[in-house]
Amino acid sequence: MEDSRKALQAFLDIISFDRIISILLLCLMAWLLLVLIQFCLNQLNKALPKYRLIWNRSYPFVRLFVWLSVIVYSIVGIIDPHENLILAVVGSISIVVGLATQEPAKNMIAGFIIMINPPYRVGDMVTLSGHYGEVIKLEWSVTWLRTFDDNTVMIPNAEALKTAVSNANSGALDEMVVVKFTLPMLVDHKKAIALAREATQCSPYTFLNKPIIVNLGNEYDLGEFLQTITVKAYVMDVRLEKKFMSDINIRVLSAFKKARFYDGQQTPTH
Amino acid sequence: MDINLRFFSRLNPWLNSLFTSKATLKTEIDEAQQGQMSLKTIANQYPLQARRGPITQVMLYQSLYASDDFVGREKQLNQITDVINQWRNHHGEISAIVSPAGSGGSSFLGQLPPLLQTIIADDVKKAPMPNVKPLPSKWLLMSFFQAPLGANGAIAHVCYCFGITPPNTITETIAAINQQPPQLIMIDDMHKLMLRMMGNNQALVTFATIVMETRKHHCWIMGCEIFAWQRLSAQYQIHHFIKHVFQLDYFSETELATIQTKHLLDLGLISNDVMNKETTTTPPNNTNKSTKEQTEQANIEQVDIVNPYKDQLKQLYTISQGHPKLASLLLQYSLAHQVDIGSDNSSNSRSNNGIDICRINSSVLQQCQDNDLFSVAEIYVHGGLRVSQHAHIFAITIEQSSLQLEYLARQGLIIAQYSQQDFAEHFYFITPTLSKIIANHLVNNNKLFN
Numbered sequence: 001m002e003d004s005r006k007a008l009q010a011f012l013d014i015i016s017f018d019r020i021i022s023i024l025l026l027c028l029m030a031w032l033l034l035v036l037i038q039f040c041l042n043q044l045n046k047a048l049p050k051y052r053l054i055w056n057r058s059y060p061f062v063r064l065f066v067w068l069s070v071i072v073y074s075i076v077g078i079i080d081p082h083e084n085l086i087l088a089v090v091g092s093i094s095i096v097v098g099l100a101t102q103e104p105a106k107n108m109i110a111g112f113i114i115m116i117n118p119p120y121r122v123g124d125m126v127t128l129s130g131h132y133g134e135v136i137k138l139e140w141s142v143t144w145l146r147t148f149d150d151n152t153v154m155i156p157n158a159e160a161l162k163t164a165v166s167n168a169n170s171g172a173l174d175e176m177v178v179v180k181f182t183l184p185m186l187v188d189h190k191k192a193i194a195l196a197r198e199a200t201q202c203s204p205y206t207f208l209n210k211p212i213i214v215n216l217g218n219e220y221d222l223g224e225f226l227q228t229i230t231v232k233a234y235v236m237d238v239r240l241e242k243k244f245m246s247d248i249n250i251r252v253l254s255a256f257k258k259a260r261f262y263d264g265q266q267t268p269t270h
Numbered sequence: 271m272d273i274n275l276r277f278f279s280r281l282n283p284w285l286n287s288l289f290t291s292k293a294t295l296k297t298e299i300d301e302a303q304q305g306q307m308s309l310k311t312i313a314n315q316y317p318l319q320a321r322r323g324p325i326t327q328v329m330l331y332q333s334l335y336a337s338d339d340f341v342g343r344e345k346q347l348n349q350i351t352d353v354i355n356q357w358r359n360h361h362g363e364i365s366a367i368v369s370p371a372g373s374g375g376s377s378f379l380g381q382l383p384p385l386l387q388t389i390i391a392d393d394v395k396k397a398p399m400p401n402v403k404p405l406p407s408k409w410l411l412m413s414f415f416q417a418p419l420g421a422n423g424a425i426a427h428v429c430y431c432f433g434i435t436p437p438n439t440i441t442e443t444i445a446a447i448n449q450q451p452p453q454l455i456m457i458d459d460m461h462k463l464m465l466r467m468m469g470n471n472q473a474l475v476t477f478a479t480i481v482m483e484t485r486k487h488h489c490w491i492m493g494c495e496i497f498a499w500q501r502l503s504a505q506y507q508i509h510h511f512i513k514h515v516f517q518l519d520y521f522s523e524t525e526l527a528t529i530q531t532k533h534l535l536d537l538g539l540i541s542n543d544v545m546n547k548e549t550t551t552t553p554p555n556n557t558n559k560s561t562k563e564q565t566e567q568a569n570i571e572q573v574d575i576v577n578p579y580k581d582q583l584k585q586l587y588t589i590s591q592g593h594p595k596l597a598s599l600l601l602q603y604s605l606a607h608q609v610d611i612g613s614d615n616s617s618n619s620r621s622n623n624g625i626d627i628c629r630i631n632s633s634v635l636q637q638c639q640d641n642d643l644f645s646v647a648e649i650y651v652h653g654g655l656r657v658s659q660h661a662h663i664f665a666i667t668i669e670q671s672s673l674q675l676e677y678l679a680r681q682g683l684i685i686a687q688y689s690q691q692d693f694a695e696h697f698y699f700i701t702p703t704l705s706k707i708i709a710n711h712l713v714n715n716n717k718l719f720n
Contacts, residue, residue, distance in 0.1 A: 052715045202466045209504045
């Protein structure tokens with residue numbers, strides 16, 4: 001009973017008004033520092049958009065470092081508790097918090113692993129838990145995606161480690177886009193390939209430093225034999241992916257129609 | 271812990287509107303008082319009469335560069351001499367001069383006719399060489415303003431330059447060109463042959479085939495813009511076919527100082543006596559065979575000894591980044607607006623002889639949207655676009671295209687050359703003096719790649 005009372009008294013001594021104020025001030029300073037860093041990174045993004053992935057990628061690490069520093073300094077520098085007390089408090093809190101926050105803790109550990117060994121970074125186009133979009137924020141416990149419908153999706157980090165992650169650009173600004181076209185079997189396939197390649201080359205969003213690949217295939221669908229033209233080209237910026245796909249469709253279909261590839265094609269009947 | 275920057279983002283438009291409203295009310299004189307020059311002001315200084323013209327006029331224009339104004343590039347001139355000699359000895363290969371827009375690539379080509387005369391004069395002094403191919407008396411200059419679409423277009427373009435009737439097939443064309451007397455051919459602005467339109471692919475392939483198949487008979491030297499060269503290399507592997515690639519860059523500080531010193535002399539700000547003293551210490555720059563180091567040393571001496579505008583020349587280099595036309599414009603504008611600049615700047619911030627060089631206010635570029643930058647990038651790489659071509663490249667209507675291009679012209683980023691017949695034929699090109707500033711911005715914004 002006496003020991004418990006002493007421990008309580010020691011604990012009460014620790015949470016003095018001065019110390020609480022000091023910790024709050026420290027947190028405020030850390031927060032302001034992070035606001036400043038993020039503001040600077042945003043300015044850098046505006047000034048040098050080409051390198052936006054590099055700036056954005058660094059922020060999660062900076063934030064982790066700053067808050068870890070705040071926590072360590074608060075405990076060691078401000079609270080400075082007795083060793084026994086640390087052990088007692090940490091033990092008790094660990095059990096309670098561990099049981100209560102099993103999932104968040106799991107996500108935080110997953111977030112830490114993702115930062116150390118990243119399957120994706122801020123700015124990458126990924127498919128996570130069935131959602132496809134740009135990684136806009138990478139936090140300790142969750143990853144934020146922005147889809148092409150302009151929805152913001154929050155995905156727990158544990159999901160990223162549990163399931164397969166598809167990364168379309170892996171840290172680069174350009175990204176391969178695949179567009180498929182179907183043509184009647186009678187169409188001159190060599191001409192179709194040449195037209196598809198040139199039409200893709202004409203798109204102002206095509207990243208011309210990388211090759212344009214056009215593949216020919218065939219399939220049997222709706223009772224007729226068809227040939228497929230698959231265009232694989234790189235878009236200059238991942239954010240233009242859908243615009244680029246649409247642009248390729250417009251150009252290639254226009255070229256095919258001008259070449260009269262679809263003339264005389266009957267609507268399939270079931 | 272997440273940081274909410276909504277407060278800052280709300281504050282931003284207010285701050286922007288505050289600054290923008292002031293900016294829109296600014297006049298040229300206001301800017302000059304602050305020692306600045308906007309992109310619009312720079313665009314307005316462009317001489318309208320020298321924009322474009324037929325080949326004969328371009329030839330005359332080129333001959334202007336064959337004067338004493340030409341500075342540097344000795345190494346490249348020697349390399350071209352070697353290329354001509356190899357061709358004469360029946361080892362003809364295609365050569366290319368790759369340079370950023372506005373760095374003096376066309377001026378360099380303008381130096382080739384005097385170079386040819388020098389080689390001919392040297393030949394006269396030497397003993398006759400029977401196995402060597404005879405030199406023509408002059409160069410054949412080709413400069414294209416309309417990119418061909420399709421094989422026939424390419425054949426017609428090349429045949430027009432040789433003055434022959436276009437045959438029906440490429441084989442006949444090659445045979446006809448090979449029957450012509452051996453020529454030294456320069457193609458200026460080769461990038462203008464490339465166009466992001468259907469049919470241009472075949473035209474380029476046809477053109478490349480004609481050049482490749484006639485390279486032993488004729489000596490082909492092409493000038494190309496560096497970003498367009500990058501595209502041609504990536505898409506057509508042009509570097510596989512061209513053996514000699516000579517790179518030009520913007521001028522060094524010493525070279526730029528030499529050019530501007532001559533301008534100062536023309537303006538009467540440096541006395542003739544002083545310049546005469548200078549020229550006795552400076553070797554001639556055109557046919558100079560000395561090493562680059564020696565020339566630079568001589569140039570440094572020239573500038574150091576006599577030039578009272580040393581500080582201004584340094585400022586000019588820093589602001590223009592070696593762009594010769596921009597440097598000349600800044601110098602002339604700054605001299606012409608000294609009264610305005612002096613009325614706002616404090617005396618202690620000014621240089622020792624009282625002249626400050628205007629800085630460039632490029633805030634307009636920061637306000638450009640993605641679509642605008644894409645348009646500017648395509649205009650830059652193509653060396654200019656018509657409204658109809660721009661509309662085709664961006665898959666928009668001609669009206670939309672016209673409005674967008676006119677907006678960019680009003681910002682000073684591009685210059686319009688209006689057609690009297692059809693607004694779809696209006697021609698827009700990058701303001702030549704702004705080429706480096708615009709290219710840097712486009713590279714930073716991921717719209718151009720090097």
